[in-house]
Every structure is written in structure tokens, then in C-alpha cells.
Amino acid sequence: MDCIHIHGGKPLEGEAAVQGSKNGALVLVTATVLIKGQTVLHNCPQITDMDEMFGLLKALGCQVKREASTVIIDASSLHTSDCPAKQVRAMRSSVMLLGPLLGRCGSVSMERPGGCMIGKRPVDIHETALTCMGVRFQKDEKRIRAETEGLKGAEICLPFPSVGATENVLMAAVLAEGTTTLYNAAQEPEITQLCHFLNEAGAKITGIGTNCLMVRGVGKLHPVTFTVMPDRIVAGTYLLAGAATRGIVTVKNAPVRQLTSLLDVLRKMGAMVRYEENAIVLDAVRAGKPVPYLRTAVYPGFPTDLQSMLTAVLTRAEGSSAIEETIFEDRFKIVRELQKMGADLKVENNRKLRIYGVSKLYPARLTACELRGGAALVIAALMAEGESEIRGCDYIRRGYEDICRDLRLLGADVEEKRE
């Protein structure tokens, strides 16, 4: 089993660049199912979640070729919409194939995604929305089985702006008959990017970047070449690593405008932020102030995917902080690991956390049990003087190309060892 070893306790100083967006690229890969011909995606992150998604597409009959960060997908040869259990189980984002497969084949069958370490993850919003478009779902607790005689445009209002449901409706609507209007749509940058990608392929989507999207169905999409945007959560991770160690870091190729909520928090903590061409320079030497209250929220609010990392940083703030997690129901799993390091935190219910800053964290043997929680433990270890070990690296590799390489560029003493 691989293990990350970190000698923490020193301020970071250095420069690292941000990889392509995981969530942005994954959904584009599912969207290629709608295109008969070669789609070229540049700047795809080289992470294990992408490998799983390519495996899934290949199992459906698509051709996938990858050269470094460029991926060429040809879905002309897709011959089934029955998704194999192995890849579906490995990755929650397989559910993003619902809309594209219904659009392309008129049917889909896949294992129902179960809950995961961050809480229950139902797909009821996806199902209700797609039902409005003429899809029939069979009642089955274990599998999602759905079919349609033809997708029809509809007026749909989501009860909650789910990222995945918004993406599925968009991908179902582009080839549907008539116009779909989606109210209360999610506005995350990954959705804006998906809309631009689909429009470049011939779709007719308006309202991009707002919570009301209108899609006029077209007969077919054509092949495109597209560059995936940088990963805002990875950029946030490296900024928070800088803040945690009260260092000075430059994060290159950062999607600056997508990071406003995080940069506001960092400034309130006492950090200074400067922009250079496509780079953020964070001087966190004085970033010791606590955050009295912060809630995670849908975009442009503070992203749930950065919550665990901010929690780790705040364990050493000069005072007490409070965080409310409003998106997922069980996203405080790292608390026990942080307590092993001497952090003082209290979960008030599954949704609220109080963090009383301590002057020092101690090194420890830690275990990651999910992706972003794993990155948060890496950040905690960077703060603790001495050597910490983190197991469960496979979770971290799902979303980071090489977190150790990037942290070394930022001046950290970190390496991954095979044991």
C-alpha cells in the first residue's frame, strides 16, 4: 500500500501549476457519447477517476485514445447502453451517463449508485427531471433502468440546484425534440463549461452562467476539439496548503474568478492576495485569524469540496471558528484524524462543526477515507512539526495527478513511498 510521508512544520514557498478540472473533464467525457465522430479533449487531468470513466466508455463500445493530457474519444461505435457494474461502482460520476445514453440510445441500465463516505447520494432529482422529458424509470432498488420512445423538451424546475441533475438534463435536452427550459439550475463553472462545449458541438443553449437554462433541441451534434479548464478545487487545495503553513505560494494556471469565495475567506484570515497573469500569489504569513462562521453553499458560495481543507487550516487559527456543511450530510469524517494530531474540534451534529484553534499540531499516522478529506489530511500534516504518514493514497489519486510533486514545487518535504 502506498503511503505519503510528510515532514511538516515549515512555511511553504514556491510555485505550482494547476491540472485540468476533474469534475469539468468527467462530464465532458460523458457528453462525447452524444457525438458520432472524434472528439478531442486537451488538458484532461491524468487521474484515476478519468481512467475509470474511459474504461466505462470503452465497455460501451467507444474508442478512447490518450496521449498525456490529450484524449481522443470516438463514440461512433457505441453499441450498448448497459453499463458494467465494476466501473459504475468505482465512481459516482457514472450517473452522468444517464442523460447522454438516453439521448443517444433511448435507454440506459446501470447499477444504482450507493451512498459514499460523504453521505447518501440519491438520484431522485435526476429521475424526476428526466421523467418530465418522456423517460420511464422502472422501479428497482438495485439498478437504474430507464427508456424513452423519444426525449421531449419540457419545462423543469429543480427542487435543489443539483450539479449532476443539471448536467444530465442539459445532455438529454440537446438532442430532444423541442425546447427544454430548466429553472433553478446549478451554476457551477463545470456546467458553464459543459454548455460551451455542447454549443461548440452544435447545441443551442442560452442562459449560460445563470440559473435558467434554455436548450433548443437539434438533430445531431458534430465532433469538436476543446480544452478543459483548470481545476478550481486543486487550485484551492494549494492555496490552503500555503495558508496552513503561513507561507507564500504562487498558484499558476488558476481559474481566478472561480475562486472568489475562497480568496475572500483567506483575506479575512489575514492573507494578502495578488494576481499575476493567470496566477494567484498568496502571502499567508499573517493568515492566523479564525473564521467565526462559514457555510458551504452552491456556486458562487464556498464550495463543499474545499470544506475539509479549510477545516484543517482552521485547527491552528488564533481563536474559534464554526463551519456549517449545507451540501452533504456527512462530510466531517476527518475530525477524528485531526483530533489524533491534537486539534480541538467538536461536531455539533452532522452538519455543524466548531473548531477551537490550537497553537500546534502533532505528527501522526493518518488514514484518508475519501478524496478531499485525504487532501485535508495532507494539509494538516504540513502544519505538524515532524513526520506524519498518510495512508489511503488511492483516494487522493482519484482527483490529484501528483499531489506530492506539486507540494514539493511549493517547497514541502513530502514523498510517496510504496510499502
Ligand code: UD1
Ligand atoms: C458534484 C461534484 C462534487 C461536488 C458537488 C457539489 C462531480 C463529479 N461531482 O457532485 O465534487 O461536491 O457537485 O458541488 O461533478 N441530491 C439529492 N438528489 C439528487 C441529486 C443530489 O438529494 O438527485 C443531493 C446530494 O445527495 C447532495 C446534494 O444534493 O447532498 C448535492 O448534490 P449534487 O449537486 O447533485 O452533487 P453531485 O453532482 O453529486
